[in-house]
Amino acid sequence: MAVTIRDVAREAQVSVATVSRALSSPDLVRPATRDRVLSAAAQLGYQPNRAARGLITGRTGNLGIVVPDLNNPFFTGVLKGVQARARQADYAVFVADSDEDRTTEEQLVRAMAKQVDGVIVCSPGIDDTLLYEAAGITSLVMLNRRLRGVPAALMNSASGMRQVVDHLVALGHRKLVYLNGPRTSWSNKERRRGLRLATQQHGVDLVELGPFPPRYEGGLQACDLALATGPTAIMAYNDIMALGVLARLRDRGISVPGDVSVTGFDDLMFAELCSPPLTTVAMPLAPAGTLAVDLLLDGLNTDSADVRQVDLDTQLIVRATTAPPPPKLHP
Amino acid sequence: MAVTIRDVAREAQVSVATVSRALSSPDLVRPATRDRVLSAAAQLGYQPNRAARGLITGRTGNLGIVVPDLNNPFFTGVLKGVQARARQADYAVFVADSDEDRTTEEQLVRAMAKQVDGVIVCSPGIDDTLLYEAAGITSLVMLNRRLRGVPAALMNSASGMRQVVDHLVALGHRKLVYLNGPRTSWSNKERRRGLRLATQQHGVDLVELGPFPPRYEGGLQACDLALATGPTAIMAYNDIMALGVLARLRDRGISVPGDVSVTGFDDLMFAELCSPPLTTVAMPLAPAGTLAVDLLLDGLNTDSADVRQVDLDTQLIVRATTAPPPPKLHP
DNA sequence: CTGACAGATGTAAACGTTTTCGCTACTTTG
DNA sequence: CAAAGTAGCGAAAACGTTTACATCTGTCAG
Incomplete structure (x- = not known):
């Protein structure tokens, strides 16, 4: 059906191991064979099966975000940032809407944990203890909430x-x-x-x-x-x-x-x-989203145990609903 | 590390095959053993590894939706419906924002195709030919767009x-x-x-x-x-x-x-x-979202080749910007 | 010239499931 | 009572990767 690593190996006259290496750690194979593999892969239109890769590496290449309400433009703003940054890093984004309900929120984090490398939580409501528990299952990043030991993207x-x-x-x-x-x-x-x-x-x-x-x-x-x-x-x-x-x-x-x-x-x-x-x-909605992704990926790729909680600046926008107060009537 | 099907099997004193059956097709095992397996699974907190399952079944348990702009409340409305229905059906939802750009839109569909069982496309812009091409890779459902041979959730x-x-x-x-x-x-x-x-x-x-x-x-x-x-x-x-x-x-x-x-x-x-x-x-934003999911799942589960394009009703909401016209000045 | 070592590649095990197949024990049928 | 089916279960293959280990070739130091 789909073209597998074996097909590429046959086409390039090498073993599957060499194909795998040529694709994921190119400096381990001789340039000549690497090129042969790469062109074979391109010609066949090979795309690695992420499930199989995930099975062995333990990484899914996905990350999740749970928001209280997708209809709230606040959250879609950060979602948009998350989405963009995740795509750059070749991650896919699961989104879950908790409908402002704490128990489903917890269920969602728990259900996601199995299929993602980390999850971003935008939840004003959910309990600290539940969050710590969730942090045990998968890596967490909080949005606009400070929690000891958990990275966070904060807006000031x-x-x-x-x-x-x-x-x-x-x-x-x-x-x-x-x-x-x-x-x-x-x-x-x-x-x-x-x-x-x-x-x-x-x-x-x-x-x-x-x-x-x-x-x-x-x-x-x-x-x-x-x-x-x-x-x-x-x-x-x-x-x-x-x-x-x-x-x-x-x-x-x-x-x-x-x-x-x-x-x-x-x-x-x-x-x-x-x-x-x-x-x-x-x-800074979108910036907070991209920051959250960066924090998540940092935590995954480096094994350093430092949790970063970063503050982003906010900015007053003066429009037309503010003006000097009316003069006092009885001075 | 994580609890696998083998652990459950050992705990329940059965083979892994029996555990698998007890969970995915319960009527194939004797009620007594089924209960033993289920309680063992519950006790250990077993959750099947979706990657492994997907590897063998060819199904991912995910579906995707690509929208032109997550900041547009129109799309988040349907996304909310999609999300809710997908969760009921135990599917996870990938979301991708194309930023109104047709070429990235196509890339997104293509990238998603590998990791999902089907994708919902809310794209006024993208070309018909590209869509047909995408429909070849994965199952598609269109939102608010009629395309021959492709199921669609339409709002009237x-x-x-x-x-x-x-x-x-x-x-x-x-x-x-x-x-x-x-x-x-x-x-x-x-x-x-x-x-x-x-x-x-x-x-x-x-x-x-x-x-x-x-x-x-x-x-x-x-x-x-x-x-x-x-x-x-x-x-x-x-x-x-x-x-x-x-x-x-x-x-x-x-x-x-x-x-x-x-x-x-x-x-x-x-x-x-x-x-x-x-x-x-x-x-009917959310209804359209749930309908789209239903259409997608229908196409996956039944092998019938009928493509359904369903129209949902719209409803005039009279508020305060409409009234009789002013009387003519020069009758 | 030999031993060690490095580089490049192949072999095979492993990941956690599902599913085919075969086996056993029991029930039905003629 | 024999033959044939059936229900319940286990053994093992399969899915498509990655990676530890083995193998082979060639180079270099002694």
């Missing part, structure tokens, strides 16, 4: 939040409110950390609300609570929530950024397209 | 477009303009087909413009051209273009839906969230 949310606060304070805002995302999320913790530091340093008021579901509806709900605290700027956990805030503000006839400023986080596509365009923090 | 765009026209005509619109997407796209052809039929039948005016790039910028550009033809309703090829149209209309101070109605296509997330919420056509 704290720095992004600091940039937001700096920006708002520079505009003259003194009463800020932050709408929390999920309590368990590492990203939310980081954002709060950056937030606390920056607001304390600037000596401005900060009210924290939530947690809210990081969704449009969460933004709608949070908006009214936020307004009740009388802020001049509302910082949402992410862009989708910010979109909900914007919608609710419009419904209530409150002008953005005239009466109140709004910021998001993530810089998803619609942040640029909504109206007014959203001031937000751009996350 | 024509019907969706008909629903749009019916809706607009019922509101009283008589001058419609359609903004074409890519000429080569099967979906665009289908939408035009439905459009032509419906407008002729209703006897209303239709102006076609374009093709435009199916993006936000395409919508901006198309909007001005559309207005110049004096329509009361603008139908965009897809939601993203419609978003551009809405933005441009707002900039020009034209009220939606007061002065002009706008419709999109696809019902992506932001269609519901933008303002005003967009009247559009919902596409």
Whole structure:
């Protein structure tokens, strides 16, 4: 049926061992025979059977990524980076969607472990203990989550939040409110950390609300609570929530950024397209994806035991939802 | 290292053959021994090595999907369906992003072919001949594209477009303009087909413009051209273009839906969230994904040579961008 | 000239399954 | 009761690689 290494061997008048060597470690065979093998392989259109190779080497040439929701542009952004880098390294990518469910998430990692050389986990939710357990089965790289002894590709949310606060304070805002995302999320913790530091340093008021579901509806709900605290700027956990805030503000006839400023986080596509365009923090999604792959491959190829946790920079994108606060009515 | 079938055999006091049978064709072994094997396997945490199995069966237990752009929510919608159905059937999913590039698209299909039992192709761009060639290497299922002899999961765009026209005509619109997407796209052809039929039948005016790039910028550009033809309703090829149209209309101070109605296509997330919420056509994305997997598995398991091309229904979603046209100023 | 050594290649074992074939023991049938 | 089938199971071959080991040739040092 398919052309095997044996066919190439016959065509090139050598043994299968020589063919294998000529292809995988070329410096072990004489140049003349190597050329004969290579041209024979090319002529027959030979492609090694990865299953057979994997059976003996223990390597699959695959890697996996498990994400909570493929419909979330955040994750597809990193997936895109993962995909591209993996292809360069001649790896194939398994993708699994956990539907935000922790138990299936764990099942997925476990099921993948058998067929991949490593897996990238983008899971705000899943338990530490389960992750450590999974790390025992296969090599792991975490995305946006710090776990002792496990390599990680991190995006510097704290720095992004600091940039937001700096920006708002520079505009003259003194009463800020932050709408929390999920309590368990590492990203939310980081954002709060950056937030606390920056607001304390600037000596401005900060009210924290939530947690809210990081969704449009969460933004709608949070908006009214936020307004009740009388802020001049509302910082949402992410862009989708910010979109909900914007919608609710419009419904209530409150002008953005005239009466109140709004910021998001993530810089998803619609942040640029909504109206007014959203001031937000751009996350290095694709770079984080490629970095995650690099970390994974590093861990596989070098037997050094150093686990690297790399921080990537984030960048405030100023658009049209932030402006100086309105002048005080009763000075 | 890992627990193999031999370990299970020893534990259960049977031969490896019996273990294999107990797991893959349980009715071939006596219930008593089957139970012994199963409990031994469970106790040891045995998981079959898929590479070894694939080596002998010729099946990999994987399937692939190649999409033009992972950042496009349309494709992640179907990917999500694919992923879910594949998992139910105990298949793993390779995903590849071609970055809208035809040559890499072909390379990807070719590279995947070796490691999967079949691949789902969501490619408006790639050549027919290349696809037929690929179909020779592995089993193929097309998404939203009709190709003789190749199974396909199709979404009935024509019907969706008909629903749009019916809706607009019922509101009283008589001058419609359609903004074409890519000429080569099967979906665009289908939408035009439905459009032509419906407008002729209703006897209303239709102006076609374009093709435009199916993006936000395409919508901006198309909007001005559309207005110049004096329509009361603008139908965009897809939601993203419609978003551009809405933005441009707002900039020009034209009220939606007061002065002009706008419709999109696809019902992506932001269609519901933008303002005003967009009247559009919902596409069965996830169902199409699961259908594609079913078609693929059908083709693999049954040796019947019938190729099925299944149409899925689309559904008009009326939101706030459509209304009766403004009364004529000069009657 | 001999021994050792290096380079190039071949032989065969191994990887973990599935599956064909054959064997045994039992059941059915004439 | 003999012949023929059948159910249940084990032995071993096969899948397509990689790689440890063996073999062979030639070169070089002594």
